[in-house]
Amino acid sequence: MSTLVLGWSLVIAQVMLALAMAAAAFRIIRGPRAQDRVLGLDTLYVNAMLLLLTFGIRSGSTLYFEAALVIAMIGFVTTVALSKFLMRGEVIE
Amino acid sequence: MIASPDLPAWAALLTALFVLLGAGLTLTGSLGLLRLRQFYERVHAPTLGTTLGTVFVLIASIICFSVLQTRPVVHEILIAVFITVTTPVSLILLVRAALFRDRVEGNARNFEWRAPSSERNVTSAPTEDRSS
Incomplete structure (x- = not known):
């Protein structure tokens, strides 16, 4: 039972993080100016890092x-x- | 069948709670990045993900691996320390670059700090001259 709860909550968390990555990617594509695109890239890699950590929890290996x-x-x-x-x-100056 | 590690009940529930909290906070921050109007407002939003979101997901990972390997596994603290140290540095550099670009183009006055209306001259219009 608790394993099922953990599995489903991991799925929901991964969907949430994927949506967050989509929001950051939309800001990269849409961003009115260059600094918006850099900020979107910054957010995108943090979200990707968290998504990798949830994959690591799911698979139980420390490679992630x-x-x-x-x-x-x-x-x-x-x-x-x-x-x-x-x-x-x-x-580089 | 959804793959998930075989943990005891308390560890599984704690891991699920912390993972959901972290992912929800990160999603909130990214939605703020999507929805706020100015760049200087948008800088604030993703830091919700880099502080609380990262910390909660890392706590979940620490609980999961410590129970799986039956010993304290705390190497996730490396990521927490690294993100906590580097995020303010990179965002300060980014905001200074953005402010420099706005000043070069001459539209920085819309973003600069403005005294509350009680301290300002009452007769001054919103288009006051701030050329100092």
């Missing part, structure tokens, strides 16, 4: 945790590089 950690680190570098590009017009 390492993928989530890598996504978190690469996403931070991406946002900082894009912000520097918006500020200066070049990434």
Whole structure:
């Protein structure tokens, strides 16, 4: 019974996170200006990281945790590089 | 048949609760990103997902793996610390870039801080000159 509850709540959580990723992707496509698109990308990778963590809980393996950690680190570098590009017009000064 | 790990009842219910809480908060933040009107309002919304949403999902993961492996598994704290440290840094850089772009184009005055109406001159119209 409790296993069934856990399975269904994982399904609902994954649907919610997929909807959140869709909202962020819509902001990337639609965003009026470049900073909106960067913010949408920032949100998109955080949501993707949480979705990977729920996949890890479902499958019971810790491989997904390492993928989530890598996504978190690469996403931070991406946002900082894009912000520097918006500020200066070049990434490495 | 829906695949899910074989946990005892209390751990399964706690994991389900925390996963649902985290996913719901993240969805709320992303909907805020979708619906708010200005960029400077939209910056606030996704941080709901990066703070509370991430923490709740990570707590669920810690409970699940600690019960599965019958030992404390706390390496998820790495992600929590990393996200907590990096999100303010990247968003401050992003907002400074956005403010710089708005100032270059000359429409930053719509977004800058404005004193409450009690402190302002009563006769000043909303289109007051703030060229200082």
